[in-house]
Amino acid sequence: MARTLQYAAALAREYGAAITLLHVVKPDQSCLTRWITQAESAEKMRDAGEYQLSRLIEVFWGDEIEAEVLVADGKPHLQIVNEARETNADLIIMGSHGAVGTWGLFRQSTTSKVARDAPCPVLVVPLLEHGFVLDSPVLRDFDI
Secondary structure, eight states: OHHHHHHHHHHHHHHOOOOEEEEEEOOOGOOOOOOHHHHHHHHHOOOOOOOOHHHHHHHHHSSSSSSEEEEEOOOOOHHHHHOOOOOOOOOOEEOOOOOOOOOOHTTSSSHHHHHHHHHHEEEEEEOOOOOOOGGGGGEEEOOO
């Protein structure tokens, strides 16, 4: 995720753009227990996601870049595409742990589904990247 945030920050700085970090809580039927209902579990996951993304904004950018956190419930690829439409996003930046060289697995990933259905361009940052942004003076100070 750090590399994806670095790309987002570099582009935001270059173009004076704002960043929206989206956390999608996927409904999970298996989290029903005696002590925690599905609704309580989803609420805790939403709160945790919002808190963690807010902390990332503070740690990575502070007030330097305009950023906000959105939390949504549902299928991740559908929520990402819907939020991009609703906010009239110019670009979606996503990380991918996708299996390199295994097209069948990539076709099923959230990232590939978003890339197919998005209303705007999608920049996919692979886990093992080649790193043109890493050579940027803006990012040299970050420990990756």
